[in-house]
Amino acid sequence: MVAALTMPPSSSAPGASSAPFRDTLSPDWSPPPMLLGDLIDQTVRDHGPRIAVDFMGRTWTYRALGRMIERAARGFQDLGVVKGDRIALCLPNTPYYIVLYFAALKIGAVVVNLNPLYTPGEMRHLLKDSGARIVAVPDLREIHGKVRDLAQECALSKILVCPMAGILPQVKAWAWRLFKRRDHARYAHDALHMRFCDLIARGDPVSPVALVPEDLAVLQYTGGTTGTPKGAMLTHRNLTANALQQQAHIHGDLPPPQRTLAVLPFFHVFALTAVLDFSILAGAELVLMPRFEMGAFLATIRRKPPTLFFGVPTLFIAINALDDARVPDFSRLRACISGGAPLPLEVRETFEKRTGARVCEGYGLTEASPIVTCNPVDGEIRANSCGVHFPGTQIEIRDPDNPGTILPLGENGEVCVRGPQVMAGYWKRPEETAQVFIEGALRTGDIGHLDADGYLYLVDRLKDVILSGGYNVYPRVIEEAAYLHPAIEEAIAIGIPDTYRGQSAKLFVKLHAGHSISPEDLLVFLAGHLNKIEVPRAVEIRDSLPRTMVGKLSKKELVAEERARREAAKANEAGNA
Template structure:
């Protein structure tokens, strides 16, 4: 369609010419095999100061794969990882894939209800957990009812540096899980005891590799089926995007949890693809992050906006030297312009915003590491990707360039579909393109600008009001640290905007001051009817600002009143 908003990449030509690289389908285990063969003595993992080489990780993966086969894990079986960022995650991820199993990612902070649903829905047979009481007890509680056959217990003390290991065993006893001596529990050491290669299994890059559950904020979570080819493609696209392999070894700071697809691709798969050192942290704890940055001087850093907001709050004297960082990308949620500018000014590190979703492994667009970055844009299409803007009401119709519509994507990273949900899979595609559920537009240079989620659009008196417009305006207020806008019931207009804000420490603002500040930045129809100032705003388990809780609160409040 002439003039339609479509940006595409044609395989076979260079990315700089506006076309994409050739991306060949591969198995994820090939990434590790290649790294072990080419760089056996390179450091693969740094976990709180203890390190492992690539040949050591390769050997442990082989032993663990043998152990999983001995336990009865077969091709196509689902294997759960309910682990923080640790060497165990890396080893068991590749071991399960080696035997042809499908990895199912679980957040260790899930409550029993969430664990129960995901185990049942995926049919997970075996799961790995740390020997941490708060995690193990939840998994053990649902194991019998869900049919979970084996729980692989991973001792945290065994992967810590000697002094920390001694302290963990001695002073953290109340945190240790009590592991029953039954047929369901298997210790990691017992799993890798046999020094024997696993039996080879027939595999194809089109096989499902990971079930990445998504959609929990809009309904019952469903598993996006990501194939080996999907995930290796997104890793190859990352390689093309950052400019290829350098002579020096990259060091990736892994503070984002690898059970989230953004970190799965950037921290794990991409790092292994280029034989980088993965500097893993089990959680985001600011003092630990700063100390680790000083000790290891990472060259790659991937974060969500709340991490950059938190780092902007660190006193100047505590900020480490970040001059070694070459690739710094924000994803997972829109990055407010003032947050990016403040981070870049304080650290001297350029941070670029990308965009993706679990169903696309996840990246489909990103601003360039070097080159033009457009404010409030999540950049041009990722190498090898096609971006389309379609009419949300009539998805078969492409919108003209510059007009708003639903962002859709095609590419080798797009999922196979949703696990055991053919109807939802069909609804998620339009003429073969993945529907993202986000409203946006493409400019004349092919840069993507997001406006809002379709489900979040506020219908006020016949007008479409986009919460992100209100939020972006609010972020320019010097006292506002976080902002979330939602639609609330209005008898006259149907819905009206309500703005929730959290203020920066030692700063103040009143509702009237915020409203006056917004007056010349947004239209009257966009002006929040209500403004509520809170100490903190709700976040998801990975630190993204969450609207779900606020929407439910407002519904409950109005049903009572």
């Protein structure tokens, strides 16, 4: 019994182990259109007795998971949910997320992902923009309280409360009820609130809903680092295609049993597809962690060694910082993939040396469901490359100043993408949708080039490029040079005004524990690895660098700080004039 869905016969079938690696990457290959509900249904049929989910030591089989999904889908229908209605999931990685995600999709509802750490203002925007009327939350006071306070303003009809004690092993559930009382949400048993157990109380069959793969499945809001967050409309076809592309990239079927350590949050699109959807497709056991904490992370790996591991650069950096005695055992890994942000070469090499695990860097964006490229799991990994195109994906490098022109190999330009994983557009934003496509290809806003073998190399974000004396200076090039110094743990480069050049670079760094270097010495080091235009005008050493809510290093706070510093200096000068 295989763990994967059956592929259509093809000379380059991704499941054929004898097929050359390059054949499986043909842009002409096309995954079969399918629904996310069919994905979970087939896995439940094929692998019902297999463990599907492990949460803090408590497990559920695929058969049990399937029953809960059916009951939750029926419960949503009893609440009046119809095709096209939006249901928001404001949940950490728990069995509740998986059940409600597939339950909503099976009846044609649209999932809206909400980061539980969002501020009330951020939640307000997403709820109003999406029009979600039902929001699922854990019974955690901090998260529930934010949603409850927005209920009237955002016209919510139901807050679905998911009790943490209900999914914990017996002893841990007892301890949660006894020792974590101050964290428990207090809510009225009124018309606004509904408990998860009441949602799944009925066992009646789900009423059939006519669905096609092109139907909207998820509204995945972009991070909003360059403006107001927009909802990328991801269809069933988009999301299942990306999971099937990932399967093909890893050469088809994975021999059971497979086990995925799910520490990246499902409300982020990388984990949604690469961790959740792909693991369900593979019939893998999902070992869920509701949040990252190093002690629990290491204990979980000892308890359930993973065969599949997906991380972001900050996670690999944290592992690299461990003492030798605490480095986890990754000897059983079949695939270890980094995404979400560029992976510095020094970080990858250090991780591989210390753990013995091979890391494949990938690249994607919310608008592409999200994966576009990835280094081969078994083939050649090239330094500072985010790999080759996913099966069925085409990469075009276009002139940023003349997007109608496709540039030759080796030249830097805007990365543009075609493929079945590319979104249907932005929710209620036709003008911005039109702007993000060029001749049918998705404009990523990233600058990079392809080599002769199709490996993609990113140099920076289009809007992050520093224009210095008429030259393009790419912050990532500066950051990569900084990572070459053994004292540097994290680095962010931004552009600052320069009266002579227009802009120059400023570098912010965090040092490894126990290391030291002065800004002057670091500048001398960088001068040996960068050209004169690229060398930063200033270096600032900090105890920590800002991050986004999903752990990526973030530039916008530093840009805002520098702007405020300049404005304060101008105001002070004006006051002294």
